[in-house]
Amino acid sequence: MDQIILVCGNWIFEKKRWLFVIDNKRGCRILESNRQTSYDDCIRMVCADFALDNRVCDVVLSNKLSKKLSQQFAGDTPPVFISNSRQLHAFLGQLQKDTVRLCVKVKKKVMVESNRNGNKRPRNDLDGTVSEDEDQGYCIHITGLNRHRVFV
Known part of the structure; x- marks a missing residue:
């Protein structure tokens, strides 16, 4: 079994490189x-552990390249997105x-409703507004059986 440590935070692009900023309040x-x-299963575990309702939020998994791989690529190489089991197993x-740590971005879903004319429009989120700035980020840090270093 691999240990997965979930740490809250968010990706930012600054000075031509990607950084992960940790939210220390979330634990x-x-x-x-x-x-x-x-x-x-991984998405369900993340939602359960953070008490997230997957009907109102989307979860996006990503990771930064390992230290070994990052030496071969430019510093502005973006995080690698994981969207299926094959990619998750490659990451493991x-x-x-x-x-390597795995980051999870949690965003409120924007529902789409059809009006009387059949045109689609965004539905307001939980607080009555459509907003891109209500994202939350979580970072999952995974270590192998004999690895217990935590890089944050």
């Missing part, structure tokens, strides 16, 4: 995962070589 959660864990495979 941490610990999950366990293995090669049998599906992408959907990286843990055998290096400690």
Whole structure:
């Protein structure tokens, strides 16, 4: 089993490189995962541990390149997005070589309603407004069985 430490935060692009800014107020959660864990299972665990309702939020997984790989690429290489089980398992495979953290961005869903004319329009979110600035970010840090270093 791989230990997964959830740490709240958000990606920013600053001075030609990607940085992960941690929200120290949110705290941490610990999950366990293995090669049998599906992408959907991972999303459900994140939602359950942070008490998120997946009917009103979307979860996007991403990670920064490992230290070894980042030496081969430019500093402005964006995070790698994970959107299915195959990509999640490839990410878990990286843990055998290096400690890499996985970040989870949680965004409120913008529902789409059709009006009488059949035109689609965005539905207001929970507080009555459509807003892109209500995002929340979570960082999942995963370590292999013998790895217990936490990079934050």
